[in-house]
Amino acid sequence: MKLVFSLLFLVLFAAESFSQSTNDILNLLIANKTISQTQADSIRADAALLQQQTDASRKSFFVTAARQMQLTGYSQIRYQAFQDRGKHNSFDIRRARVDLKGSITPFFSYRLQADLVDKPKMIDAYGEIKLADYFSITAGQFKIPFSMENLTSSNKLEMIDRSQVVEALVARSKDVIGNQNGRDIGIQAGGTFLKVNNAPVIEYRIGVFNGSGINVADTANNEKDISGRLVITPIKGLSFGGDFYKGLDKAIKPDVAGQSQTRNRFGGEVSYVVAGFSLKAEYISGKDGKTNRAGWYAQAGYFVIPQKLQILGKYDVYDPNTSTGNNISTNYVFGANYNFNNWSRLQAFYTIRQEQGPAIANNYMAVQYQIGF
Numbered sequence: 001m002k003l004v005f006s007l008l009f010l011v012l013f014a015a016e017s018f019s020q021s022t023n024d025i026l027n028l029l030i031a032n033k034t035i036s037q038t039q040a041d042s043i044r045a046d047a048a049l050l051q052q053q054t055d056a057s058r059k060s061f062f063v064t065a066a067r068q069m070q071l072t073g074y075s076q077i078r079y080q081a082f083q084d085r086g087k088h089n090s091f092d093i094r095r096a097r098v099d100l101k102g103s104i105t106p107f108f109s110y111r112l113q114a115d116l117v118d119k120p121k122m123i124d125a126y127g128e129i130k131l132a133d134y135f136s137i138t139a140g141q142f143k144i145p146f147s148m149e150n151l152t153s154s155n156k157l158e159m160i161d162r163s164q165v166v167e168a169l170v171a172r173s174k175d176v177i178g179n180q181n182g183r184d185i186g187i188q189a190g191g192t193f194l195k196v197n198n199a200p201v202i203e204y205r206i207g208v209f210n211g212s213g214i215n216v217a218d219t220a221n222n223e224k225d226i227s228g229r230l231v232i233t234p235i236k237g238l239s240f241g242g243d244f245y246k247g248l249d250k251a252i253k254p255d256v257a258g259q260s261q262t263r264n265r266f267g268g269e270v271s272y273v274v275a276g277f278s279l280k281a282e283y284i285s286g287k288d289g290k291t292n293r294a295g296w297y298a299q300a301g302y303f304v305i306p307q308k309l310q311i312l313g314k315y316d317v318y319d320p321n322t323s324t325g326n327n328i329s330t331n332y333v334f335g336a337n338y339n340f341n342n343w344s345r346l347q348a349f350y351t352i353r354q355e356q357g358p359a360i361a362n363n364y365m366a367v368q369y370q371i372g373f
Contacts, residue, residue: 069102074155074343074372083363093117094368095154099124107131111142115181122215123181133200134191138207141185141214145205145229146170146243148269148282149297150182158278158301158310159333160347160366164318165295169265169286171213176263176288177249180213186224196236203231203241211247211263220250221260231269240270251289261289276303276310292322310337312349326356343372 026040035043076094099113113124126140143151149162150170167173171180188207192200210218211225218224225247233239245265252261267284283296295318303310316331335349347368353360 067102067104069100071098071100072373073098074370076155076368076370078160078366078368081365083361085361087364097123097155123183132191134193135189136191137187137189139187141183142188143182144171144184144186144209144227144245145188145190145207146227146245146265147182147267147284148241148271148280155370155372158299158312158337159314159335160349160368161333161351163282163295163297163314163316164329164331165284165293165297165316166282168295168318168320169284169293176252177211177213183214184209184211184225185214185216186210199233199236201233203229203233205229209247211249221248223248223260225263237274238270238272240268242269243267249288262287276306277301291320294319294322308339310339312336328356330354345370 026035026043029035030037030040073096075096077091078094079089079091081089094117096116097113098116099111101109101111103109108127108129110127111124112122115121115123122141124140124142126138126142128136128138130136145151147166147170149157149166150172161167162172164174166182168175171177171182171184173179186207186209188205190203190205190207192203194201206228207226209225209227210216210220211223212219225245227243227245227247229241229243231239231241243266245263247263248260249263250261251259254261263286265284265286267282269282270280272279278301279299281296281298283294285292285294287293295316297314297316299312299314301310301312312333312335314331314333316333317328318330319328321327330353332352332354333349335347338346340346347370348366350365351363353362353364
């Protein structure tokens with residue numbers, strides 16, 4: 001009899017998994033006096049519990065639509081406390097993003113991502129044709145192939161804030177073209193070559209872009225900007241690479257209306273991740289018109305509790321004009337991340353800021369809670 005109930009339970013759970021009605025089956029068994037009402041209720045309760053456990057362990061769910069697609073998203077709630085008396089300690093919603101991905105065929109995929117904070121805007125909107133591992137084409141609005149930290153998704157960053165030089169020279173908050181979330185509109189080719197233990201050794205990307213940022217046509221000139229990236233991973237956990245960006249932008253103070261200025265960047269990076277330890281460093285230089293800029297950072301982290309508690313530290317330097325002195329800013333950042341699970345994380349960091357010249361009381365602390373779906 002126990003074997004009968006076990007087989008019955010498995011059949012009913014399978015039916016539930018395929019969205020078939022189980023109540024009719026159970027009611028029929030009760031009517032035929034095969035099982036009692038109490039036994040049927042017990043089977044329903046056990047099946048519901050097992051279904052909940054199965055759903056909780058799943059990493060992704062698909063949206064019901066004409067074609068299979070994946071809907072994800074996350075929000076980041078931040079609290080900042082400033083040493084500067086002129087700034088107010090405050091909570092804010094840092095990001096609130098909805099991300100839609102899908103594949104129409106094994107070769108064609110797409111992505112739409114929007115940020116709903118402040119003024120809602122489209123962040124990513126592109127399609128990709130992957131003909132082989134070594135060659136794919138991406139067209140639309142997406143991240144430019146430049147900088148390891150820029151290409152790291154905001155919900156995967158090990159620290160709350162990106163480095164100074166990335167914010168200043170990779171189409172983010174302090175770039176001359178304004179904050180474009182590290183993205184632009186254009187077309188890109190990329191892929192991977194060679195594999196060791198099923199992991200790619202060489203990765204490349206090269207693209208042509210407007211150079212004006214997100215959600216706008218080219219507003220600077222008729223020329224197009226070019227960006228490229230090459231990363232080599234000789235052994236598991238160790239990678240190094242370089243990138244370039246060559247373009248033009250509207251002159252900040254043009255002598256002639258519509259005049260453009262140089263906007264070039266070069267970068268190099270290294271990353272080493274083994275067990276619970278990580279070490280990452282990046283150098284970027286840029287030229288905007290006649291102004292040369294440069295900066296670098298080195299970051300180390302270690303998981304004190306595997307996959308849960310990670311401590312980190314970063315040395316972050318930026319020079320906004322290498323031709324003049326007394327203007328370098330240095331950040332010392334240290335703190336920790338705690339991952340509750342794969343969709344919920346708490347981050348806390350303190351930043352000591354030092355500028356050449358007169359001392360400024362501008363250290364700050366940031367705590368950020370991230371939750372996703």
